[in-house]
Amino acid sequence: MTIKGRVFSGARPTGRQHLGNYLGAIKNYVALQDDYDCIYCIVDIHALTTVETTEDLKENIYEMALDWLAAGIRPEDSIVFIQSHVPYVMEMHTLLSMVTPLGKLTELPTFKEKIKQNPNNVNYGLVGYPVLMTADIVLYKADTVPVGVDQAPHLEFAREIVRSFNYRYGTKVLIEPKVKHTEVLKVLGIDGKKKMSKSLDNHIELAATPEETDKRVMQMLTDPQRVRREDPGDPDVCNVFSMHKIFSPKDEIEMINTECRRAGIGCVDCKKRFSANLNKHLEPFRAKRAEIEKSPDSVWDILRDGAKRANAIAKDVIEETRAAIGLPE
Numbered sequence: 001m002t003i004k005g006r007v008f009s010g011a012r013p014t015g016r017q018h019l020g021n022y023l024g025a026i027k028n029y030v031a032l033q034d035d036y037d038c039i040y041c042i043v044d045i046h047a048l049t050t051v052e053t054t055e056d057l058k059e060n061i062y063e064m065a066l067d068w069l070a071a072g073i074r075p076e077d078s079i080v081f082i083q084s085h086v087p088y089v090m091e092m093h094t095l096l097s098m099v100t101p102l103g104k105l106t107e108l109p110t111f112k113e114k115i116k117q118n119p120n121n122v123n124y125g126l127v128g129y130p131v132l133m134t135a136d137i138v139l140y141k142a143d144t145v146p147v148g149v150d151q152a153p154h155l156e157f158a159r160e161i162v163r164s165f166n167y168r169y170g171t172k173v174l175i176e177p178k179v180k181h182t183e184v185l186k187v188l189g190i191d192g193k194k195k196m197s198k199s200l201d202n203h204i205e206l207a208a209t210p211e212e213t214d215k216r217v218m219q220m221l222t223d224p225q226r227v228r229r230e231d232p233g234d235p236d237v238c239n240v241f242s243m244h245k246i247f248s249p250k251d252e253i254e255m256i257n258t259e260c261r262r263a264g265i266g267c268v269d270c271k272k273r274f275s276a277n278l279n280k281h282l283e284p285f286r287a288k289r290a291e292i293e294k295s296p297d298s299v300w301d302i303l304r305d306g307a308k309r310a311n312a313i314a315k316d317v318i319e320e321t322r323a324a325i326g327l328p329e
């Protein structure tokens with residue numbers, strides 16, 4: 001028997017998940033469970049770096065966890081938990097901060113972007129964001145971290161922090177995590193221009209009703225050059241077609257690809273077909289979600305149980321880390 005590697009990934013609590021979250025992360029989280037021991041964390045402390053209010057925090061955690069579970073994350077195999085339920089991570093963050101060069105933190109593209117977006121809230125936590133992320137990973141001795149392109153510099157930085165920690169204290173306690181590049185599907189929003197995101201309100205929620213889904217899909221931008229029904233379209237620049245390629249049967253994709261180019265099929269029909277296929281694809285997800293929702297406490301129970309298991313791992317690692325530094329027992 002080979003020992004499985006350990007995956008860690010975190011995501012900020014953004015409430016109900018959308019197609020972009022699903023194709024960019026959740027689908028991959030589910031698949032990784034077959035080959036790795038997986039730990040999936042809802043990073044509520046990271047969220048505090050940018051949130052204006054915590055009014056919806058608990059609700060957002062609950063809705064996201066519910067979507068993860070309905071999508072096929074198996075709490076009996078994987079650990080699913082809330083970051084703040086394992087306070088050791090704050091200690092690890094502080095210990096790591098002593099070997100982290102400040103100049104590099106403020107040079108990271110993600111940091112620069114955030115201060116541009118939010119010039120009035122450049123807080124200390126924001127600077128330490130990648131250090132807390134590194135703490136997440138090393139606290140559970142994860143060796144593999146699935147990330148998209150936007151998080152890749154953070155992971156590279158995490159590896160540097162680990163190396164300088166181990167070097168400074170002459171130890172090997174911390175594991176340098178490997179990046180597992182996920183097939184990055186950049187999912188565009190219904191505007192067909194920007195990345196799908198809740199804050200831009202250009203998203204399609206997984207948990208929407210079929211009717212709501214139809215409505216959203218009807219608002220999707222298609223080939224902007226195609227103005228009238230009788231104009232031929234170009235599927236290669238159409239966001240609806242790129243979705244068909246993911247959710248529709250092969251013969252239907254081929255049919256649309258041919259017919260759109262000779263105006264044999266119109267955008268309305270094409271969207272109706274996509275929406276029907278999407279709704280069909282999401283049927284089992286929605287059924288499972290409704291089932292879990294009948295006992296909302298079960299979601300919190302799963303998260304608390306995950307925290308218990310996570311704490312047990314973290315406790316050992318923190319003790320080893322303190323010892324490696326030379327802190328008194």
Ligand code: TRP
Nearest residue numbers: 008009010011012043133136145
């Ligand atoms: N930084 C990630 C994001 O903004 C979330 C995150 C926190 C994370 N800790 C992590 C991702 C550890 C991977 C590993 O989306």
